[in-house]
Amino acid sequence: MAQVRDEKRILLESGTNEVEILEFYLGGQSYGVNVSKVLQIISYESEKFTRTPDADPAMPGVLLWRGRTIPFVDLYAAMHVHTRVDVDRPIALVTEFNNLICSFLTDGVNRIHRIGWDRIDQLDAYMSQFSAHFTGSVHVDDKDILLVDFEYLVASFFPETKLDSEKQLILPEDVTPEDRRTKRIVLAEDSSFIRHTILTILERAGYAQVAPFENGLLASEHLMKIKKQAQAEDKPITDFVNLVISDIEMPQLDGLTLCRRLKEDPVYGSTPVIIFSSLINEQMSIKCKEVGADAFITKPQMAELVGTLDKLLFAI
CATH class of the missing domain: 3.40.50.2300 (Response regulator)
Structure with a gap:
């Protein structure tokens, strides 16, 4: 699958107040993550997943990636999405932030949107009180994309990142x-x-x-x-x-x-x-x-x- 962060190039000219958002799906809803956090988009292969005994459902085990095992996060459990959609080829996002490489299970990815930071709306006080999983939202192609706070999702498992x-x-x-x-x-x-x-x-x-x-x-x-x-x-x-x-x-x-x-x-x-x-x-x-x-x-x-x-x- 796609190598998102190519070390030999920079996706955006620095300091233009633009960001590239990778849109992915989960339970029929569109979500987004900053492309700068994504190392690679890969097909999820169950044979490369190892379940950890007595693990939290949100982080049930590890995934083999490039010869190493990395934490594996089930976004359905981590974000409390109750309606699970069965897909033929689930997609895992391999990310890097806070000096930590993790993988996140999704239903699939759509495309990368290049937008200005001024188009991103912070969640209002009413929405924020129900979930700390999101940092904001952006309206693109007649739909709202919720931006996921991946750092928040893994902080309970890796306190050193908080x-x-x-x-x-x-x-x-x-x-x-x-x-x-x-x-x-x-x-x-x-x-x-x-x-x-x-x-x-x-x-x-x-x-x-x-x-x-x-x-x-x-x-x-x-x-x-x-x-x-x-x-x-x-x-x-x-x-x-x-x-x-x-x-x-x-x-x-x-x-x-x-x-x-x-x-x-x-x-x-x-x-x-x-x-x-x-x-x-x-x-x-x-x-x-x-x-x-x-x-x-x-x-x-x-x-x-x-x-x-x-x-x-x-x-x-």
């Missing part, structure tokens, strides 16, 4: 919490839970002056207001903001586009930008470099994030 504000971190000692309190940071992260967790951990380390925003567009608008204020008061931008941390996948404006815009701005060009995302891999690292990111870190490596903040802000 941000945890209660986890004790060994933080760098080159910089004191008092030093960190002098720095002003802008954070763009669409997940309210992850945003709160990052804020909690950064504050514990001493980075208490962090302005959080739920997407790249709001962060960008805030930064432009700060720029006008700095110019009106004839002050350097560093008096108002010292660094930007951004996720990649966000509605309205993605992190790569936000970074590119800042690096092309004559005022913000030297402001450090850290990309903090579950999507960091060899391919995405190239994109981060293309848009001028000063660093890119895989979630949930919070100790590395704090250490990188120290290096960029205090030149240690």
Whole structure:
């Protein structure tokens, strides 16, 4: 089947505020996942599946892929889809995110849609209270595609992939919490839970002056207001903001586009930008470099994030 992520090419020019969504089916409903998370689309072969004793129905075993065994997730059980459709040739999506390779069973795939992040709608409060399995939706070809939060689905099985504000971190000692309190940071992260967790951990380390925003567009608008204020008061931008941390996948404006815009701005060009995302891999690292990111870190490596903040802000 298709090799989705070709290491020799980049599907989209970096920083165009576009995303490619792979549409797949489950129980008659269309769902989507960012192509950047998909390594390969393969036919599910039962002889390559090994059931694990006493396993959770959502992760019943492992799948043999390229000579190695990888976790196998049954999306019907994981997403509580009760109407199972029998298909002749089920499809497995082999994914990589948070430094973890997994496979997900689906009924089949349709096509890849190239869309702008501004077309992706966040789930309203009513929908969100019923399911944390989705990050948003997009209307394409007269149908609604729900975007699945694969990270959420596997977090209970692999706690090391989940941000945890209660986890004790060994933080760098080159910089004191008092030093960190002098720095002003802008954070763009669409997940309210992850945003709160990052804020909690950064504050514990001493980075208490962090302005959080739920997407790249709001962060960008805030930064432009700060720029006008700095110019009106004839002050350097560093008096108002010292660094930007951004996720990649966000509605309205993605992190790569936000970074590119800042690096092309004559005022913000030297402001450090850290990309903090579950999507960091060899391919995405190239994109981060293309848009001028000063660093890119895989979630949930919070100790590395704090250490990188120290290096960029205090030149240690």
